[in-house]
Amino acid sequence: MKRRNFLYLAGMGVGATMMPDISALGKTVPLDYLPEPVDAILKKKMADIVLNAARSKGASYADVRIGRYLNQSISTRENRVQNIANTESYGMGIRVIANGCWGFASTDKLDNDSIAKATELAVQIAKVNAKLLTEPVQLASQKGYGEVSWKTPIEKNGFEIPVKEKVDLLLGVNAAAKEGGASFINSTLFLINEQKYFASTDGSYIDQDIHRIWPTFTVTKIDKSNGSFQTRDALSSPMGMGYEYMIPDENEKIKGLVTLYKKRYDMIEDAKQAAVHVGEKLQAKPVEPGKYDLVLDPTHLFLTIHESVGHPTELDRVLGYEANYAGTSFLTLDKWESKKFNFGSKQVNIVADKTQSGSLGAVGYDDEGVKCGKWDLIKDGILVNYQTIRDQAHILGLNESQGCCYADSWSSVQFQRMPNVSLQPGKAPLTSAEMIKGIDKGLYMLGRNSYSIDQQRYNFQFSSQLCYEIKAGKVVGMVRDAAYQANTQEFWNSCAGSCDEKDYRLGGSFFDGKGQPGQISAVSHGCATTKFSGVSVINTGRKI
Missing domain, CATH: 3.30.2290.10 (PmbA/TldD superfamily)
Known part of the structure; x- marks a missing residue:
């Protein structure tokens, strides 16, 4: 089996385990x-x-x-x-x-x-x-x-x-994709x-x-001449909103290689684009392994934030409480106590926030009755804090909880869960198009796809739904089978800056699993399009 197919199928399997059958979450009603x-x-x-x-x-x-x-x-x-x-x-x-x-x-x-x-x-x-x-x-x-x-x-x-x-x-979304060649x-x-x-x-x-x-959706196209296929998932973000999310607002449109919206979602338009993209992916050339500058869209980067920043700053993981099920964290207490652990470059400012409008984690109070707020996790590249609940606060010398307690049901015990964890946008005006102009050899990546990360949340590999090659400041075409490899500290120290707040968007995980017995929660991660310099990229389609 080719490495690409293995990673794809493995990722689909993991995704299936994290997407529960909601009929098991209660009694069926009309x-x-x-x-x-x-x-x-x-x-x-x-x-x-x-x-x-x-x-x-x-x-x-x-x-x-x-x-x-x-x-x-x-x-x-x-x-x-x-x-x-x-x-x-x-x-x-x-x-x-x-x-x-x-x-x-x-x-x-x-x-x-x-x-x-x-x-x-x-x-x-x-x-x-x-x-x-x-x-x-x-x-x-x-x-x-x-x-x-x-x-x-x-x-x-x-x-x-x-x-x-x-x-x-x-059904209209499906029809649009089929009409487009899916x-x-x-x-x-x-x-x-x-x-x-x-x-x-x-x-x-x-x-x-x-x-x-x-x-959400998945579009598939088969090349009948050789039996190969390509897929593209929706570029939607799960949100803490009502059905108004499904009504796109033309004033929020972000135009580029892919048409997106800042806070709303056009599902039919996304399906139409996906049908075109799977055809392009079938014809795309394989990526050449090497070092690239990466331009990561929020539809992709949110997952890297979730896995490499959100999870390792959970205090229960740091203390080893999750070791049996999900692992520990490389961000041990001694790194925080030093007050100088270099998590990332000075452009990296990451906050936890339980109040962000439209986010999955937005609530007024957590499941311990703590009023929710916002605080720094990484400040100017330095680790400054973690995520805590009431019976953990004393470990960090805090006088009060940070409001990170949640249970997925009345029948579940509430425990520490991730708040919204987000990378702050750049302060200087900058668009993704302007960012691309300054890159000689790079890749522009959109959408979450297969990934792997070790139990300490340190060494990882991520791929994307869409990947475009950048040469001499221009996007020259789609490539496939690209995944970047790094360790968390190396990756975030390669961060060279983000677009401004006009490009800031939320991504998120609707079914994030944790605990024994297992529970799920929903959490958002915001960012703008961000550049990472000199990151190692491999070709996942090559035989192993």
Whole structure:
């Protein structure tokens, strides 16, 4: 098997494992099901049963999450619908500290007696676990906010859009790709609505309504003369928005080799372009291995940020808590303590942000009732911080959590998850076209594709959906089978600058897996088109 085919198939396999069947996320409900939100007064009464019962059983701290999770996915192929799943999951998770140790229990029976019994069970679990405790939980202080609420600022609720309208859109996307010469196309639309209520003995009663959306497709074209094929996935970004994301705004159009939009998405236009691109990929010449200056579009670079910056700055990975499942991190505490670890060039400024409008990770408060904010991870190329939750903050000498706690269900234990992690754009005016003009030998890469990275998030390899060769400041044509190799520190030190904020866009991961038992979360990564100098590129199509 050729290396290129191996990496492609392996990447598809990994992608499939990270894209769950949402029918397993709750009970199936009618396609037009749209329940009224549970009254906040009722949720407060249920929460108070938990908080009072926990105290009476000896808990020093307790919190409760009452969650209703709506999930919808529509999948099509060519001119037919393959699957429609519409599910609801509703229940509560109870977390307590007793005798210095955590305990957790959950229930989907929300009568008073069942709630009280689940709370008692959580306290019992904490007390039993405490017998094995070597060090009590140190919980960062957190003020109570009283009764507050937060909502994703959507314009159109995707669950209110008739399923037929969404099906017609996907079938229209498929038709556009087929008319453009594609052999096959499948398209999917994912919608998620999390209605979450959090309360704690700190005095918070927080009601949140969170929406996310992800339209995507894969276009394939076969060369019937030799049986070879090429594919191109959608260049869409999953977003923390409503159905308005599917309505393109001509004022946001970014024109170039590929037509994109800053915050909206034209799925039909993307499918038309994809049909052309797969034909070009079949005719494209293989890349010549060597050193290149890379121009990485946000549709590609977001994934490199996710894997090489987002994951290694998770404090639980740094401490080894994720070693069994996902590995550790090369960004050990001694590097942070030195206050001078050179993560990247001075052009590299990376922030964590749980408040960014339109992002997947945007919420008002995390799943510990911490008000969310923004902070530096990498400042002028130097490692300055990590991502923490309440029982980790003391390790870094912080007085409060950074608000990075999340659970994917009421039945899951909340734990440290990645906030939005983004590379800041350049300050001087610069377009991607101007950036390309200054490159003698380079590659321009768009879209996420197969990748590999080691368990310390240090040595890696990434390829793209589209790759164009740059010679003497001009794009001269498409090439294929290109992947760049580097280690994280080497790569980010080769960063030579980014386009300005006009080019800044969000990418993201809709199903990011972590933990045992496994959970998923959604997180965005923003950046502008960015240049990296002298990066090693290999040809993945050569036989191994």
